[in-house]
Amino acid sequence: MLKEILNDNLDEVNASEVALVDFNATWCGPCKMIAPVLQELSEEFAGQIDFYGCDVDENQLAAQQFGVMSIPMMVLLKKGQRVDQKIGFMPKAFLETWLRQNL
């Protein structure tokens, strides 16, 4: 499950041991395509990584804070510190490897 970020509130993300934030928008094709992939990964990595969805139109401040210039953008954080990020659609196997490398 991806938890939706509301009102630019990143408190929970910052408190999480390992968090993945997916910056997306309803009008973005690649975002729609990667959504089910992230959904599956959130189940696979349950208990290890907390997954969040962040609609950039609803959370403009959060998007600005992360310097989002292209979506989808997936940011991996450990205790609120940005560890790595990926931009654009990626096949599931690639994302899986990336997440494992960063655990």
Place this chain on the structure above:
Amino acid sequence: MGRYEIAIIGTGPAGLEAAITATVRNKKVLLLGSRESSLKVSKAHKIANYLGLPEIAGADLAAAYLKHIDAMGIQITEDKINAIYSMGDYFVLQGNENVMYEADAVILATGVVAGKPFPGEDENLGRGVSYCATCDAALYRGKSAVVIGYAPKEEPEAEFLAEIADKVTYLAMYPEETSFTRENVEVLRVKPLSIVRDGRMKLVTDQGEIESDGVFVLREAISPKQLVPGLATDGPHVTVDLQMKTNLPGCFACGDIAGTPYQYIKAAGQGNVAALSAVSYLDMKKRSGGK
């Protein structure tokens, strides 16, 4: 519309031969491209080394291709594919106007794309360089952008971006007059040389530097890496093995996009191999219990 077994992108010799072979093997095929086949074929004056057809004119060969396709009842869907997503078990192909097609396997036969990326383009993709103004426009509220447009049909994209951004600098890379209605679009006729990220984005041209928050490059042709996210490439070519397999399971490539030599008969031969590899991939998937 249902899921196809094999989607083939491109209607040159590689794509057409792949479609014929896959149809012979009774697969549900989606063939995407232009009915005009490949201009590289039809514009060729004479082809000297095509087995069995000595000194054939390119136009005659192209006509023979279409006759063959029609005789087998293979339809050509005239749509342009802008992105192919590997979903794990299947592929989603995004056509113009966001039409989505689904297929179990994909064969890339689009031909080779001329034109190299600018220095700094690949490295900054998604960090200030974008290929889709309508996709990323909303992120440019109150900001400025440079758009490099290679055809007049890109102008509406730049105009759309200008509705949201404060300022758009449009580099027209073609001789035709531009027709923008918004006043915050400035048209320049300069030659871009490289893209540099230095806090903001800097586009270096033959007549000085243009600073902005982002650079949009709107080219006619899409590079294979951009077409299929995750695809392994080598310069302008897709990396394949002798079975025409790419690094993505279920995705195959053939013809010019798979590398040199750029020869008609080699393209057709590779199309045949790619289709047969796709068929065995589908059979294997079926046997292993997938649907």
